[in-house]
Amino acid sequence: MARTTHHDHSENEGQPLYGQIATQLLGELRAGTIPPGERLPGERQLAQHFGVSRETVRQALDVLRHSGLVATDRRGSHATLHGRPVESPVSLAFPVGAGATEHGAVDRATVTWEEPPPEHAAALGLAPHRPTLVHRYESAAPDGRALRTAVTSFSTVALAEVEELGRYRDRADGAAAAQLRRAYDWMRKAGLTLHHRDAISHVADADAVLVTRRVHDQYARPLEITDLVVDARQDTLVYEFTVPAAG
Known part of the structure; x- marks a missing residue:
């Protein structure tokens, strides 16, 4: 894990800032903001979302990886929480209008x-x-x-x-x-x-x-x-x- 800088700590909470961000991100994942199996936004987008540095986001993701709550592959990071899998059928049919015509079509x-x-x-x-x-x-x-x-x-x-x-x-x-x-x-x-x-x-x-x-x-x-x-x-x-x- 990258070295934590001085501004990455919160004296009030007694917890490293990256730990707080990891907790907040985990809460959003559990709330279904990002469905299980879907790719998380990039570090830059997450840094802007939480108002912290990319280094802090990277440290927070490391915490979740070590806990087995986030996995990373060549396409990026994704949540591994239990929930509705990506492979589940969705209501969107491709192309739009397919499979809705009359019987025998x-x-x-x-x-x-x-x-x-x-x-x-x-x-x-x-x-x-x-x-x-x-x-x-x-x-x-x-x-x-x-x-x-x-x-x-x-x-x-x-x-x-x-x-x-x-x-x-x-x-x-x-x-x-x-x-x-x-x-x-x-x-x-x-x-x-x-x-x-x-x-x-x-x-x-x-x-x-x-x-x-x-x-x-x-x-x-x-x-x-x-x-x-x-x-x-x-x-x-x-x-x-x-x-x-x-x-």
């Missing part, structure tokens, strides 16, 4: 490595004409009638940090089926906290609804953007949310 999904739509590139912070992984999803009724289509573009952050997504680059030929239903689980396993925003609008001159989902992580970095078009005459858009009980 046929789903098809493929991936390509190509230049995304301009609005997607802008939302993801991609340079003009830069290719990325693009996922296309289609759902059709048994009679062939189109029910919904979705186009998703992934950011460089998602492809770099989520190993399972990065593997698709070499097989993104647009021909083979590519079901990425566990994409959000993969992101969470990689230590990314997911924040999503869904905007719903009417498609001009058409009996359809457009849902645009944007997902970013705990550092406000964009991960993906999806445009879903639903035939409002034939299909129903349903959102389902699960709110865990307190405690």
Whole structure:
């Protein structure tokens, strides 16, 4: 453990400041601020959060590591407290709108490595004409009638940090089926906290609804953007949310 400086002690509490920070951080972890298994913010973010130096944060994390409450690997530190595991199913389905169509509908999904739509590139912070992984999803009724289509573009952050997504680059030929239903689980396993925003609008001159989902992580970095078009005459858009009980 790094040497404790004079300002890292509190005469009033009789406990090193890093010990106090370790106690506060543990309290936040137990309160579910950061779910078990998910990556903790970096030392700089934690230092700003608690109003202390990065050295103090580093010492506090060492205390929790020695106690077996925090583990560190190549992707960073994460809580090891008992609780809802990262692998647990979440209410978010990928892509938005998947798995909610009528009985008997046929789903098809493929991936390509190509230049995304301009609005997607802008939302993801991609340079003009830069290719990325693009996922296309289609759902059709048994009679062939189109029910919904979705186009998703992934950011460089998602492809770099989520190993399972990065593997698709070499097989993104647009021909083979590519079901990425566990994409959000993969992101969470990689230590990314997911924040999503869904905007719903009417498609001009058409009996359809457009849902645009944007997902970013705990550092406000964009991960993906999806445009879903639903035939409002034939299909129903349903959102389902699960709110865990307190405690």
